[in-house]
Amino acid sequence: MAGWMNSPTTIQKASPSRAPLPKAAPQAPYPLPTSSRGVERRRLDDMHHGIARYLKRLTHASIDRPSRILELGSGTGAWSVEAATTFPSAQVIAADMSPLPETLSKPSNLSHTRMNFLDPFPFTPGSFDVVHMRFVMIHLPKPETYIARLASLLRPGGWLLLEDVNHTLLDANRPVGPGVQALYHGYNKHMHKQGVDPNVGAKLKTMLEASKKFSEVNERVVPCYMNPNSTTDPDLQDLGEILKYSIDGVYTGIMDKVGLSGGITPQILRAWRKEVEDPERDLRIDMHLTWSRKA
Numbered sequence: 001m002a003g004w005m006n007s008p009t010t011i012q013k014a015s016p017s018r019a020p021l022p023k024a025a026p027q028a029p030y031p032l033p034t035s036s037r038g039v040e041r042r043r044l045d046d047m048h049h050g051i052a053r054y055l056k057r058l059t060h061a062s063i064d065r066p067s068r069i070l071e072l073g074s075g076t077g078a079w080s081v082e083a084a085t086t087f088p089s090a091q092v093i094a095a096d097m098s099p100l101p102e103t104l105s106k107p108s109n110l111s112h113t114r115m116n117f118l119d120p121f122p123f124t125p126g127s128f129d130v131v132h133m134r135f136v137m138i139h140l141p142k143p144e145t146y147i148a149r150l151a152s153l154l155r156p157g158g159w160l161l162l163e164d165v166n167h168t169l170l171d172a173n174r175p176v177g178p179g180v181q182a183l184y185h186g187y188n189k190h191m192h193k194q195g196v197d198p199n200v201g202a203k204l205k206t207m208l209e210a211s212k213k214f215s216e217v218n219e220r221v222v223p224c225y226m227n228p229n230s231t232t233d234p235d236l237q238d239l240g241e242i243l244k245y246s247i248d249g250v251y252t253g254i255m256d257k258v259g260l261s262g263g264i265t266p267q268i269l270r271a272w273r274k275e276v277e278d279p280e281r282d283l284r285i286d287m288h289l290t291w292s293r294k295a
Helices: 038-055 078-086 143-152 178-193 200-211 234-262 266-276
Strands: 068-072 091-096 110-114 128-134 154-171 214-225 283-294
Touching (some): 078 091, 143 154, 178 234, 234 266
Parallel strands (some): 091 110
16 A cells, blocks of 8 residues: 555535524544545545455354344445345345445445434344444443443344454554654544543453443454564554554544644654654554454
């Protein structure tokens, strides 16, 4: 993948209204431009395909002949398409605040629902065999309170698949540099102002176990190395390279969308990139994959 990614700014104009509308529920504070087109779509698609190549499977969960699968936060629909292809007899629903890309080739067993995740779910409780969320809990206020809502969607024995990152760059050899420190100071301050937790990935397993909703909770921690020399595994090298550019796209998107209030400046971003590309550093971000069976 050549070059650092840049995200365009999306500007929306309000439409006049003759009568006051009922107060809507707040939206989950997704910090980036729309995910259904442009650079952000390519970033999400590249990230999905990199993870899929590494895992070589849809999930580690032992899913047997599911009839209904729900993906919350479907983005570009890449995971939902893979699920619908893997389980052609299942009904797969992709749910997101944004529509699926118009150019997406949808299997016949895949449908889409537009929804705000902070609203009540428009689904019958206990009606899904699988519920999947990837990199969505990081955008939800009080994510620990969301676990019970997700569990309510599952049939007994159904699987909840939660995947997220611990959004902290670690160096195995020494403390991170001033560029990384400055970027995370601004990024964490911005995310906390939104009421969300950038390090939720490392807390998923504990939250799932504390909910008492599952008969088993499993976790796999995948190190995503920024420096390909940090591992001899070619699949991990590929995954780390993709995550590096994807994460950079997140920071660029925040800077472009909210400006200085996001705490990230071009100077901070350049310093972060210099340190991430330093061949002497052993930097990584951990991705946490969980699969939990409802009791």
